[in-house]
Amino acid sequence: MTRLDESTTERLMRHVDGSMALAQKLFDDLAERTADGGGVTRASYGEGEQLAHDMFAAMAREIGLEVSDDPAGNGYYTLPGKERQAPRVITGSHLDSVPKGGNFDGAAGVVAGLAAAAAIKDAGIVPPQDIAVMAVRSEECSSWFTGDHGGHLGSRAALGLMKPAELETAIHLGSGMPLGRQMKEFGLRPGQLFDRPPSLSRDTVKAYIELHIEQGPVLDAAELPVGVVTGIRGNARARAARCLGEYTHSGAVPQHQRHDAVLASAELLLALEADAQSVLDGGGDIVFAAGKFYTDADLHSLSKVPGEARFTLDIRSLDRQTLDRLSVHAASQAAAIGRRRGVRFELGAFSFSEPTAMHPAHTQCLRDGCRRLSIDAMDIASGGGHDAQEFERCGIPASMIFVRNANGSHNADESMEMEDFAKGTRLLAWMLAAAL
Amino acid sequence: MTRLDESTTERLMRHVDGSMALAQKLFDDLAERTADGGGVTRASYGEGEQLAHDMFAAMAREIGLEVSDDPAGNGYYTLPGKERQAPRVITGSHLDSVPKGGNFDGAAGVVAGLAAAAAIKDAGIVPPQDIAVMAVRSEECSSWFTGDHGGHLGSRAALGLMKPAELETAIHLGSGMPLGRQMKEFGLRPGQLFDRPPSLSRDTVKAYIELHIEQGPVLDAAELPVGVVTGIRGNARARAARCLGEYTHSGAVPQHQRHDAVLASAELLLALEADAQSVLDGGGDIVFAAGKFYTDADLHSLSKVPGEARFTLDIRSLDRQTLDRLSVHAASQAAAIGRRRGVRFELGAFSFSEPTAMHPAHTQCLRDGCRRLSIDAMDIASGGGHDAQEFERCGIPASMIFVRNANGSHNADESMEMEDFAKGTRLLAWMLAAAL
Numbered sequence: 001m002t003r004l005d006e007s008t009t010e011r012l013m014r015h016v017d018g019s020m021a022l023a024q025k026l027f028d029d030l031a032e033r034t035a036d037g038g039g040v041t042r043a044s045y046g047e048g049e050q051l052a053h054d055m056f057a058a059m060a061r062e063i064g065l066e067v068s069d070d071p072a073g074n075g076y077y078t079l080p081g082k083e084r085q086a087p088r089v090i091t092g093s094h095l096d097s098v099p100k101g102g103n104f105d106g107a108a109g110v111v112a113g114l115a116a117a118a119a120i121k122d123a124g125i126v127p128p129q130d131i132a133v134m135a136v137r138s139e140e141c142s143s144w145f146t147g148d149h150g151g152h153l154g155s156r157a158a159l160g161l162m163k164p165a166e167l168e169t170a171i172h173l174g175s176g177m178p179l180g181r182q183m184k185e186f187g188l189r190p191g192q193l194f195d196r197p198p199s200l201s202r203d204t205v206k207a208y209i210e211l212h213i214e215q216g217p218v219l220d221a222a223e224l225p226v227g228v229v230t231g232i233r234g235n236a237r238a239r240a241a242r243c244l245g246e247y248t249h250s251g252a253v254p255q256h257q258r259h260d261a262v263l264a265s266a267e268l269l270l271a272l273e274a275d276a277q278s279v280l281d282g283g284g285d286i287v288f289a290a291g292k293f294y295t296d297a298d299l300h301s302l303s304k305v306p307g308e309a310r311f312t313l314d315i316r317s318l319d320r321q322t323l324d325r326l327s328v329h330a331a332s333q334a335a336a337i338g339r340r341r342g343v344r345f346e347l348g349a350f351s352f353s354e355p356t357a358m359h360p361a362h363t364q365c366l367r368d369g370c371r372r373l374s375i376d377a378m379d380i381a382s383g384g385g386h387d388a389q390e391f392e393r394c395g396i397p398a399s400m401i402f403v404r405n406a407n408g409s410h411n412a413d414e415s416m417e418m419e420d421f422a423k424g425t426r427l428l429a430w431m432l433a434a435a436l
Numbered sequence: 437m438t439r440l441d442e443s444t445t446e447r448l449m450r451h452v453d454g455s456m457a458l459a460q461k462l463f464d465d466l467a468e469r470t471a472d473g474g475g476v477t478r479a480s481y482g483e484g485e486q487l488a489h490d491m492f493a494a495m496a497r498e499i500g501l502e503v504s505d506d507p508a509g510n511g512y513y514t515l516p517g518k519e520r521q522a523p524r525v526i527t528g529s530h531l532d533s534v535p536k537g538g539n540f541d542g543a544a545g546v547v548a549g550l551a552a553a554a555a556i557k558d559a560g561i562v563p564p565q566d567i568a569v570m571a572v573r574s575e576e577c578s579s580w581f582t583g584d585h586g587g588h589l590g591s592r593a594a595l596g597l598m599k600p601a602e603l604e605t606a607i608h609l610g611s612g613m614p615l616g617r618q619m620k621e622f623g624l625r626p627g628q629l630f631d632r633p634p635s636l637s638r639d640t641v642k643a644y645i646e647l648h649i650e651q652g653p654v655l656d657a658a659e660l661p662v663g664v665v666t667g668i669r670g671n672a673r674a675r676a677a678r679c680l681g682e683y684t685h686s687g688a689v690p691q692h693q694r695h696d697a698v699l700a701s702a703e704l705l706l707a708l709e710a711d712a713q714s715v716l717d718g719g720g721d722i723v724f725a726a727g728k729f730y731t732d733a734d735l736h737s738l739s740k741v742p743g744e745a746r747f748t749l750d751i752r753s754l755d756r757q758t759l760d761r762l763s764v765h766a767a768s769q770a771a772a773i774g775r776r777r778g779v780r781f782e783l784g785a786f787s788f789s790e791p792t793a794m795h796p797a798h799t800q801c802l803r804d805g806c807r808r809l810s811i812d813a814m815d816i817a818s819g820g821g822h823d824a825q826e827f828e829r830c831g832i833p834a835s836m837i838f839v840r841n842a843n844g845s846h847n848a849d850e851s852m853e854m855e856d857f858a859k860g861t862r863l864l865a866w867m868l869a870a871a872l
Contacts, residue, residue, distance in 0.1 A: 216688030248844035250725040251752040252652030252819030266702035289686040289741045294730035302748040305725045312738040316687045383688030408684035
């Protein structure tokens, strides 16, 4: 660990502020080149993501960082440290987006990493070990891949958490191809993923720190530019739930003889909402949504009782037991409603993502940094999953910085002020150069 | 009115039974030639409907009936009576179907008409006036046309109930063309619809009688082959309702700060279901469904709070006041839920179809016929709208015969036994030859 003196810290901060022009240019170019007529679309292991990786690698070279990748296509832009063999510090985030998403979710963390690395380099600070900015692949894979997979494909592949079967069972929604074949389309090397030690491990990585826009309205409501993340909510998800009733004439069948899949599903969703409310009333942590809900466009009609409804369920909490309880309750509610209404629910098996606490000591470093740099900040829980959780799970100390964002993420209206971003990047640069 | 003696009645019934081979062939050919890989699809003013009209006109010629049409393309297959100038009796139904519908909804009434006319002719009975079998166009137009129109396009055009504007404002879902242009595609004459008296009126039509499969499970549950229809439910419909919320991250936004369009819509639908139940509890008549319900396939995602939901509402009752009350209540419930959840409902203006009582004297004739012919039957309300209501509304005495149908209509599994159909056709032939 290096403790910087006050004048070096001030010099570093001036260089961070100076690198905001570079950051702005990266954001602008990225928005323009992955625009989809409204928001941006950067498909996981797809064209938009690849374009971003090519752009960022070129910028990293321009800054004077070493550029490399791993078999899964994650990019590493390295600022050499004094001891090149010592476990490195990694900062970064992902470059893909949800379909019709916003420009900052993910990309902000990689831009901040490049800006911080450029500032440290330009300030003449040589860190004790390498600092690598990591451009992670396929963090938004839940929006781009169907079938069986464990999520966060890029970071999990790098950390050795991916199972070989996922290369076959995760199916890209754009191309219909399995993950392994999809990777090869972009010149990547899935065949090398499982015949050697993982690219990243607790022996080779000293710490991971990720800057990300806040995906909710909490910092905005609190009027604070920066949040120090304490933990990441896990989730329980049903990706392809459906309710099977019976298509019948919407005028001729008495109400009590119907098997209406929409009304049955509506009852289930409101029951789950009530469950969530009772968790909140008890002081617990939970959010719940059915993001997709649709009758069959080929069979539904104004004048038919709907015989089928399909929907997704996304339940998230900082507490694993809450996830277990709610998902079990969803299944039992579905069975009870099904019996009463004469419909059959097929929720499928819930997939689970574990809640993850951020590394306490590094989180404390971030709080210290905010005080040293006079950045107004608060502790905050992360509602979304992040690559940081995969690092922490592998025993690599992980921490996260949130930057205020007015309109939520996963939509075209993400709105991050560059002033707030500069504060988050100052904290990141200080952490990389001074605290780790 | 002709009262047939017992031996003539018996002879007519034998000929009805004899014409069942012709009926079976028509059903089989129709099913085969309009099959869509599961059910049948006969688009209103589309290919499947046209094919059926061509087939039925050819069969009518074979039977020896006079074949003609009107500017809207309704087919008339006429058995000449003693007085050719006297107001004629019309029997019939429609030849179109809902998308992926069944073979009998509509077609059964035209097949029964042809079979009855053939039997009357073969029995050597000359009716006092012409009997015309009418093959009506576009009864299922609510499934095929969007935009502004008054429903039952074929019969309303023939009866002079259609407004000229409907030729422009009803848009065919298959071709995207307005009704007038769509009619011309099939060689019809929409230009003649409004420059002369309507094809059918109370001065030229003595009675209308329609045989139709029951569209619900009531006869099946009662184990009766035939129903005598007392009235037709009207409806109040919202064809393009939507709820506008806000797309946000499904993990990061606290539950109380969400504007979830799916949960809000689910609450509205269950409130309407509860309203309907309270009407039933009070002894009233009502059915309710939201046949279509869908989030936006371009914007929705497992990991987004849904910002929009679209749905249809179909409320039906024998009582107009119930329809008025329920549709007003739907709007006020939507407003209240919208305020509470921070979403906006746009239900649009409800379209109304009036409930219609069948002609009491003719309905009594049908009951008498059942007794004379030893057909087990019951009184029944029609849940679906039918062309018969348009005739009754124009002051033409209208009545309807329902035939038992096991699996509901508007689906591929419609199931009518030919034995039941024969009983319905016997009643129809008796009514045409003996009672009108």
